[in-house]
Amino acid sequence: MDALLIVGMIGSIYVAGWLAExxxxxxxxxxxxxxxxxxxxxxxxxxxxxxRRNSS
Structure with missing residues (x-):
């Protein structure tokens, strides 16, 4: 269970960075x-x- 939580947290770090980029x-x-x-x-x-603002 702890390993799954750690993988989820690391995944959310990557996804948040990707969305921001x-x-x-x-x-x-x-x-x-x-x-x-x-x-x-x-x-x-x-x-x-x-x-979107910069491309117009």
Missing amino acids: HRGRSFKIWAWIAAFIGPLAFVVLLFPNLR
Whole structure:
């Protein structure tokens, strides 16, 4: 059970960083944020997409 929790936490770090990168933010910064606050880092989805704004 503990191993599954650890794998889930590491997965959420990667996913939060990936989502942040695709929204025009830094992968590294959001991965570290996710490492400290866990799945709450998915708050990045609430922020505006910077790439969409730059491409118009």
